Amino acid sequence: MWFPKSLPCDVINDEESATVIVDCSDRRLIKIPPGIPSNVTNLTLTINHIPEILPESFAHLKDLIELDFRCNCVPIMLGPKDRVCTNRLFIKDGSFSSMNNLRSLYLDGNQLLKIPKGLPVNLVLLSLEANTIFSLYKENFTGISNIEMLYLGQNCYYRNPCNVSFHVEKDAFEDLLNLTILSIKSNNLSYVPEGLSSTLRELYLYNNRIEYIHEYDLKNMYNLEILDLSGNCPRCYNSPFPCIPCENGAPINIHPNAFATLKNLRILRLHSNSLRNVSSAWFKNTRNLQILDLSQNFLASEIRCAGFLTLLPKLKELDFSFNFELQSLHTALIGQACLLIQTQVGPFPTKTSNWDICKQGLEIKEDTFSGLLKLKELYIDHNYLCKIPTGIPSSLKILSLQENNIFSISNESFFRLTQLEELYLGNNCYYGNKCNKSFEIQDGAFAGLQQLTVLHLNSNNLTKVPSKLPLSLEVLYLNNNKIQVISRHDFKNLVNLTVLYLSGNCPRCYNAAYPCEPCAGQSSLKIHQHAFKDLINLRELSLCNTSLKSIPSKWFENTTRLQILHLERNYLVEEMKSAEFLLKLPLLEILDLSFNYELQSYPKYVNISNTFSSLTSLKELHLQGYVFQDITSYNLDPITKLHNLNVIDLGVNFITQVEFTLFQKVPNLTVIYLAENKISPFSENVNKSKCLELSSKGGERKLNKFDVTSKLNIEMVQKFLPAGKPQCVSSGKTLDLSLNSIFYIDPENFRSFGDITCLNLSTNDIGQNLNGTEFIYLGNLTYLDLSFNKLDFDSFNAFQEIPKLEVLDLSYNKHYFVVESVTHHLKFIENLHNIKVLNLSWNEISTLTECEIKSRSLKELRFAGNRLDILWKNGDKRYVNIFKHFRNLNILDISHNRLYALTGEVINSMPEKLTELHVNNNRITFIDWKGLMHFKNLKLLDLRYNRITMIMTNVASYAYSLKKLILNSNKISSLPPAFLHQASNLTYLDLSYNNFQSLNKSIFLSGNENYLHVLKLNGNPFDCRCEISDFIMWINENNVTIPRLATDVLCATPNDKKGTGIIYFDLHACSLDSTCMLIFFFTFCLVILSTALPIMKHIFYWDMWYICNWFAAQFKRSKISTSKTLFDAYISYDTKDEAVSDWVFNELCHHLEGNGEEHVLCLEERDWEPGKAVIDNIILSIDTSRKTLFVLTKKYVKSGKFKTAFYLALQKLMDENMDVIIIVLLQPVLQNSQYLRLRRKICKSSILEWPKNPHAEDFFWHRAQSSILEK
Template sequence: MASPTPQLWLLMFAVVGVQLVGGYSFHNCIAEPHSNRKSFSCKCRRDEHVSAIVNDLPRSVVNLTIIFNPLRRIPNNSFVHLPNLQNLRLDQNQLSDFDSLAFRNLHQLKYLNLSFNHFSELRASLFEDLHNLTDLSLANNKLKKFPEGIFFGVHNLNTLLLRNNCLINFSEIVKSVSHLKKLKTLDLCSNNLTSLHHSNVSLPQSLSMLFLCRNNLHTLGCKLSFLKFVNLLDLSNNLRLHTKAFQGVDLSSLRSLRLKSTKVKIAKFLNISNINAGSVDFSGTGLKTPSHIMELCKILKTRLKRIKHVRLHYNGIKNLTNVKLSHCPKITGFLDLSFNGLKSIECLHFLYNQAGITKFIVEHNHLSSLPYCKKQKMFPFKSLDELNYRYNRIQSVGAWAFIQTPNIRILKLNINTIALLHPKAFLGLKQLELLRLDNNLLTDLYQETFKENVNLKILHLRNNRISVIFKGTFCNLKNLNTLDLGGNKITHFQQSGLDGLKSLSKLYLDGNNLKQIDSSFYYAFQDTLTVLDLASNQIRFFKEKSISPFAKLRKLTDLKLNGQRNYGLTVLPHTLFRGLHSLNSLYLTHNNIVHLPPDAFDDLTGLRFLTLDNCCAGVTQLEPGIFKNLRNLTTLILENMGLQNFSKEVFGNLTQLRVLQMNRNVMQSIPVDALESLPKLNYLDLRNIPLSCTCQNKFLQNYTVNSPNVQVVYLYNLICQQDKRLKFHNFDTKVCYIDLGKYMFFSTAAAVFLFTLIPLLYVKLYWKIKYSYYVFRSWFSDHWSRLREKEENCKYDAFISYNFSDEEWVMNELLPNLEGNGSFFKLCLHHRDFELGRNIVDNIVSAVYSSRKTICVLSRNFLRSEWCSLEIQLASYRLFDEHRDVLLLVVLEPISERQLSSYHRMRKVMLKKTYLQWPGSDCSNPLQAQELFWNKLRRAMKAGSKLEREEDDENKDFET
């Protein structure tokens, strides 16, 4: 085989990628429960591309059903990622085209169904990879021809169905299948074939069944030995096919030949052909009258001593009064007279001398009664095993109606209009095992009705009009295994009405009018009854506490109480299911139970299947522990219950649960811990639940998308209720992973901390913060770099920081001594040198950084001034942070330690710097002290300056 193309590899990687990223859910298919991901169903999807349907399926798929979809074409390599596929259904779609390699890589495929589509032609290489294909159905399409070699690769093909197409050329068909050495069945019914003319190629010798019904054959036109290996040949409903068509054709191998609705004259046909006469189906061959039948019998008798089966359907036989089957060979199998117009069989007298018949079938006729037959002196048909009178118009069955057939085991009288059943109708039928009286008009059953049917095992009485079961009706049916009384009008059982049923295993009472469950009915079945169907009755309970009617049914495995009319059960007693330890399946659907007691299911320890869909009235709140003892439950159906809660307390004990169906409920969220408590869960149906696409379901979204073992049915179609344009599987959950609680805690803690700290900072660091703010603002406005120029380029020698109350001393003492009297210092003063119209803070910052020194004139008023504080803050910043000796302190008046204690920055400066104390008038020699003060201040202003360096250089030169 050719190596995969790049496109094929891309497709394979894409498919593998889907499986690696996703979980166990699929976009358009459902994995059948309990199939271990081997069987998938993809029905009624909207996608028109098969890749969208199957591309996320796993390699493990063995059985795949894709039906009722709008598919029109199957492209190349559509199933290449499913190499283990064995059964593929693509029927009932709208397919009209297949690419050549549509089924590539399906080497294990055995069954392929392409029926009920619209394709008219197929490509020659379509099936070349299907080496193990055994069954292929192309029925109900528009095929007109086959390309040569279309079945070349399917050597194991066993069955080929081509009915209901438009095929014309039989020779072409033969050529296509001639090499199929294992082909056994070829169905060509309902095509447009006119003959069996063919080329030199023959049918495969393995072909045993050939169906050619409903064509336009008027002749066979084939070689005489063409059909010599065929066992079953169906030529029915070829209205133009005549007797001469079989002249000389070898039919010796045929075991069954159907000629219904043809022009073949059966007598003449038997005379000209070599067929075994016992292999012909005489249905629809025009044997209408007794004379025709007797003529046939005589011909058969000349050729056969015994004939196994005689089928005479669709011959229009209306009367058997004068028919003498004694002229026929001995019939050892069945005689089938169905689909005729018979009105009477008159105690089977026409079967005289045919005592070897084992089955007599008269379905779909016009029989109106089965008369009293005891007076008929006729040899009984001891070999007769089955009588079938279904689909007639029988109204009455007389006494001893079956006296001639004492050994029958199966009697079918169903689907008639029997209203009168004589109490002695079944007398003599001691070997009877199966009796079907369903779908009639019976109203009463009596103790004598089944008196002698002691070996009866199955009794069907469904869909009659029985209202009461009288005492002793079934008292002799000790071997009865199945009793079906469903669909009647039974209101009650008389005392001992069910006595005698010592072997009863299955009892069907659904669809009756029972209003209560009498526990006395079931005491007799405590060791035998396994199935009890009480659905669709009128059973109601009015007390939550009552004696369990099922307490003695120790072997009951299936119990149906669903659909009680007219209001449902409404009240479910706590003790209703007490004693049912062996129950496997319980049906409570379609009831209006107001409250599900938390201990209702406590005794159902063996339960495996429980369905509660549509069982409750309105919104339901399941109580914790309601399923606590259902540890063996594997399937739980809770559809449309109005459930509003799903919790671990309710479902946590279902450790064996595999299937959980909860669609059409009202819960908006499902906690993931409850789902994770179900370790065996693999099928979860959440459709039509208004799940909210909020953070409440963020973990549920992750669980449904990534769970490797749980299939969420049609997960990718689940919509968000708030916005139906959004899908549940991918709604945005990023915001959900922000721990809002944590962030709120830290935010609140920070806010409390700040509100506590800010007052302290305001008191302790007010000016430092204010100073820092103004420095930053100046820096941001591009003043910083301009202000921090080199000292030699400073505009002023000193900036004078003082309080306005000390202005007189500054103007009268400081200014004359530093700018006058032979001094050449240039001072910066507020009122004189600040730039008009400029922000005062900017003026202060500019003055500090435009002056080599800052002289702070300290006084008590200075300490209390905000602007003076800012000025000294700026100066001290340059002192401590920039390590520049720019601050000079002049103390005008004594200031105590206590007064300085609250001014930390000022105190720090005074501890680090030596300050000058202005000598007041109280000193002994104020003029001399003041002169010394001014000399020290001038020297301090010169310290570290360019002027000081120039004077030092002059002194050195002088000394030299």
């Protein structure tokens, strides 16, 4: 499938679905781009700035099925503020009429004032949302009766404001007999349109200003299934958007019989209509209603009885959320009703201080929902509801009563809800929904819910666990309550429970991130030792933030399948000393004990029990925020028995000393996270006074106002996320000691730590001189990160003790490199025999002790952010060969080194096996391109962000293997001819953001010799004159991808073309220059001849006269001698037509052969040889006649005889190169013949028409005689 390079779109040809998708989204287009494939089926032109659509815009796209033309002039408040559209889209009438296959048309967000005329008759979907259409008329939909989906919303609302009411003509939709979906939402519409089609299935009228739904507004809509009237006369209290209620806060007025004909209605949404009552008459015929949304109204009184619900036997989902009454006088009765409800509950005391809350709330009468036998989902959130509605049908599966004032639940609350699966009762009493009493749940309140799987009771001021919870329960949330005691029978028989959250009960409030109330005396949550006895299938348990001080092992006797245990933010330091409970958790995989530190305590050691060793399935152990000084193998010995442990997290503990041998005893440990501590070195061989500056001088140290959680990302509390580099963690077993106080590396700290493969020591202020003994015990180390330190490179032996080291990161260690007269050795690299990646970036290296460094293993060297400009300064040859002896180096990065030139000497000193050379972000103005011949396998050369002004040679001829050349953001203005000749491997060339004004096609290869795949040219100031035409022709003729060619590769000059794509340059205009030159040549010759000929005539007149006459005589004699003609003309006519024959004999022959004329005519009836074939007679007659005269009539031009004679006469014309045909038109025939038109232009005298005026016949015969005599 071919399309022009100028097409600024993405083209996808999906052969399986037989669709061709052209996506021109967000290309800053100001017109419809030419060159769109004619077989496109889906065209997207959204988010552009195209100002108009004309009939010829899409006329050639006969296969187009979907056209998306949204957001080409978005309304001011909806659109971007940096480019406000003020000129609305113009659509000429009939612009889409020729698109017979178009099914979907999207014209949203274009500020259209009206619906375009002449839409395709087969259109199925039409979307005109977010425009400025304020009126609809019947004529708007003329000719599009097949429309099924019509979207006309958001033409007038707070983000697209208007000062008029939306008008819909009566019966405007009457002719849309196939319409099934109609959306007129957010339109400032004040009434329901009349004459809606009976075929409608979905009608959306929400967020308008409709105050009345009359009796006949929805008449005859028997097929309507979804009706949304939400947001008309809205309830504006706490509205998140600008809201205008009806006058005096009045509700929408719906006639009792408004829904009488909606027998098939399934979904009705009356959300935020300020309704204060619901008429039962509305639903007398809507027996099939399944979903009813009455949320955000004022139905606190109405819902009390909700008698209308008895008329909805098939209702499955009901939403009464946000229907509480605002404080007013008329709500006093509701308050009294709630008081009665509270007092009738039974033994549950109700404080009078809560009565005022109920006055605002919702009261639901008993058995209000009892008739809804098929109800599955019921939502009554945020209603200040004071009790659980009774009489809810047993069919209910989901019940949500969150954000209410339900403080008590009785045995009868869910008595009939035997099929309930999910119950949400959270947030009924917490700091964001305050109350002055405890949440009371009667014993066995949930016992009858035998199919309940999810129960949310979080944030309820609940003081105890509900008793007799259903056995089917799988997920139970009791977090953030005021439960102080978990009794023996609270979770009795919950054998199916898999997730249990008890966090936030008796919380640890020190440094809490929310308003927090601890239990009396800061006591912990008291859990009976057999509370979890029946939770045999428990997988996840959260006891975090419950101020626990101990954990009895009895809790977990039967929870042997527990996999995740959250115990963070408690007081379990002492408990960890015994932790007998861990013996009961053989399948535990994740244990989080973070932030259990004791206040004002800074112990010497962590003290954990040997029972930790029983966690044979443990994979992750999180011990952040324990806060202790030293890690020793004795204190953490239990974890050495955890053979499946992969991650140990000891971050943010303010640890100062670590005995690393401990971690070597854990066989499958992959990540040891010790970051964000205060670890400092310790060894018997080191001055202890120096190493223990941050250590405690006693067994424990008191800390005043110790704040640890402020240093922790809250997400890390929930899940361990390594702070190190992903490459480090992925390399194998990892030890992360970053962000500590390790100013000195002691090898003894890593003794017997020989199996780690990655060590992260970044950001530690290490300032020692590495002598090759620091990592002597890390024999398997492959990745070492020492970035952001203060290392002193003074020894040849640094890192030589790590034979397997492959990746070494020494970046950001500039401290000593910027100090003058200090020894800077990099000779240690020669001792790293397996090193593959070395990062020395951002060290500002400007001097080295060694001038040459050797390595046979190094593959990648990052040397960015240093001072090679000083090392390679003019006249100083010492460091030219600094990289030369890295024999196997593939990648070299010397970016950000302030280099001004790459001389041949420098290039030749680089490793010849380089595949990638990064010299970007320097100040290079000169490159010795011939030096690139030094590289045999160079694939990528990055020279962006330099100051190169010109390239004078064919780069590819010197770097034949080059595949990717990046030259963007330089100052290059020209390239030499044949720049890419012989560049058979170069596939990617970036010339963007340079100073190119034109490019010659000779620079590039063409046809089969062109191997370039991607060419970037954006950001260049192209001069769009004729000099660029060759390059544009090259673009069109070659299959090279130029990203954003039509939109970002732009003309800078001349001014009249500034900002237009170069691909749109008119090549024809340049071809006219050649024409002008040719005209000039001919006119010049004409002037010379007209001047010279008179002079020559005056001087050589008689000589020229003699020569011309002599040649003319010779030519005439030759012609006469070779002539074989017997007749002057052969007359071809219709012999079967008596009138024509009569005219030929009595008129033609009379005037051409008679009257003294000497013409000899050949006639079929007179001069043909009898018995001879007709074709032979025709051939003979034409050959022996000087010309052939055709007498044409309407009947004769259709005969085969005429066609045969005409073709033979044409053959003679071609043979003799002379015009031998004369045409006489007795009747007006062949009026549209291109041949006759051409003859009239070239040989006007050879076509004769029999005149209608008898007085003109003499002139006709005169012309006929002249035509026959003409030579």
